[in-house]
Amino acid sequence: MLIGKQSWIFQSKPAIIATGVSGGPFEREGLLPEAFDILHDDLWMEEPSYEQAHRLLIEEAVEVALKKANLTNDDIQFIIAGDLINQITPTSFAARTLGIPYFGIFGACSTSMEGLALSAFIVNNKGANYIVTGAASHNAAAERQFRYPTEYGGQKPPTAQWTVTGAGFAIVSHSTPNQTEFPKITCATIGKVVDLGISDPFNMGGAMAPAAVDTIKTHLKDTGRKITDYDLIVTGDLGKIGYSVALDLLHGDGLNIPEEKFKDCGLLLYRDDQPVQAGASGAASSATVIYGHLLKQMKAGVYKKILCVATGALLSPLTVQQKETIPCIAHAVSIEMDS
Amino acid sequence: MLAMFFWAFVVGGAICVIGQLLFDVAKLSPGHTLSALVVTGAILDGLGLYEPLMDFAGAGATVPITSFGNSLVHGALQEAERHGIIGVITGMFEVTSSGISAAIIFGFIGALLFKPKG
């Protein structure tokens, strides 16, 4: 049901009944290896190309999620997913393998929450019983498409971010009112494209921060909620720069959110001594951390009510070379535990 | 000879610092920076300044990419001396061929031998 200008409230509170998360070697070294169900030792994953390794990550994450939920491919009505590669081929190819009716979506790094919001909406309106949704990215595949060949010795500035190798998928289904073991999706806000004129592709956090802030503000306005209603507001992949910009912008607008209640997936995933510059990015950044790490923490009782704001930079190598600025987007989904 | 090593280090390092400043201060991409340096090398040779630098600093001047512009001009001028204006075009790669052919050959052998490590 539409509420306010651009938000949905899901009366039936669709539940996330299972998740599957896969990752690569760099994620194993990071801060959250336990968030991943499958971790590969090699970026190639014994596939002939990075793009096929990328496809494999998606297939594996979906398989794990299905297994956990005790479901088969035939039980699932739709898969709603996307990635960063041209024409989202890794996701489409994975959908070919999985044989599930497929919505391919592209929201750059905001794909995870875009998919989750759509899934919840469809389930809430009884358009499906089970939907698999998620997002994936592969460091080397993204690197070679958006930047330089992986072996090229270019120097990345400290504002650059490291694309996550991984896939995070969740199964969304109906819930019953007294079910308390599953996190439930209560509302979502679809963001609008915000472009404040940043054109440096090595500073996407700085470009995306206003989009995240815009979506958070709109969400609070539409739903009438207050920042204190949430135990945690988590952004997708703002990185160090985007995070501090967003925090400053929120404070400037009188939303005095304490630092411990505002986190960024891109800063949670890797250790400081890993060469990630300003933090993680990529569609898998929010997908793996939210589905792999934060939902587990919710089940453990650390958080009751979180707002996930996945941010995306809607650029392509072509637009960068044509000196266009970077349009950005953010989608927010509120996930809660019933007590 | 030892002085040669010293000056190669200093001059080569200094050219790299110019490149780094183009990266960091002028915020140019590597492609823009290297192109700018090659053009600079060609102009310096046109003014007759690059060859003395090579005599002075040896590899300090021949190893940086600026020498690529220099040797292109050199090849063109050598041929122009012999064959007039048309030599400017035909002689271009006379001198530089080693860098480009080595890059092509080893690039291809590299593609046969290696996979990107990521």
Add this chain to the structure above:
Amino acid sequence: MVKKQIHPIIRLFLLLISIFVIFSGCSTDDNNANSTKALIQTNNPPPSTINGNEKDQKLVMDVKKKVMSKKEVYDVSVIKGEQDILVAYKVRHLKRFRMKKIEADLQKELEKEFPDEKFTISSDYKIFLESIRLQDKINNKQIPKEDLEKRLSEIIKLSNEKT
């Protein structure tokens, strides 16, 4: 999807080919112990002649003196053959910027002072090194003159090679 992988032996083979291509080339046969330090030290070798007659010996002494009188030059080797005189010298490092001009000047001055002689002059380390090696051979006195002449003309040819 068949995974194409190149056989390790072929890999090794390709690697060896590359190394071979790099390190082949026309190598010089001999390496005299005396010449090993020719590039690092100041050698100041006495000028020499292949035929060893006194008139020529006097001439090369004069040539060497003349070349040494230039203050940019610090190490000179002079060899006289049947027709050619090879003058190899080192230029003080900070003067190397003007190396080509010094060479042209020197050529002119030598030709003016010794109009009957044919000079090949070079400030290239390689030519200097080879002339030291040749002088070692001349002093050795075991090698026939024709061979020495041949070597001298080879060096002269090398010095005229451009890039």
Add this chain to the structure above:
Amino acid sequence: MGKSKKKKSKTPEQQQYAQFEQKHEIKRPVVRNCVVAFLVGGTICVIGQAISYFYIYFFNFTEQTAGNPTVATLIFLSMLLTGFGVYDRIGQFAGAGSAVPVTGFGNAVISASIEHRTEGFVLGVGGNMFKLAGSVILFGVFSAFVVALIKTLIMKWVGV
């Protein structure tokens, strides 16, 4: 040209944000980068000098002609370092120090050709080999053409 137009067309809001964002941006460590670029670039040149003396000493190359085999050897070394996945790390550490010497040119060609092997040898390797280094060749050749042309014409007419 396009760039300057874009800059002008920025809205006041965008300009304000650009200033605001600047304050949060992590500055590039320019001094550190320059020092490292100097040291690494200098070292590569010293290695080049050593290789060139090696050719002068053991092969029939003069100072003038040793440049070619030296460049080829450096590019060969660059191939090994690129193939074993070392050069990109050196590049991140040294910046222009490893990009400006010919080894960086070699790395640009070789990394592109290794990377595109999955698309086949003709369209992948062949088509993409110069996607990074091509601009260097283009601008090198064209500027050399202009410079050599001007110089030849001046020599002809002024008779220098």
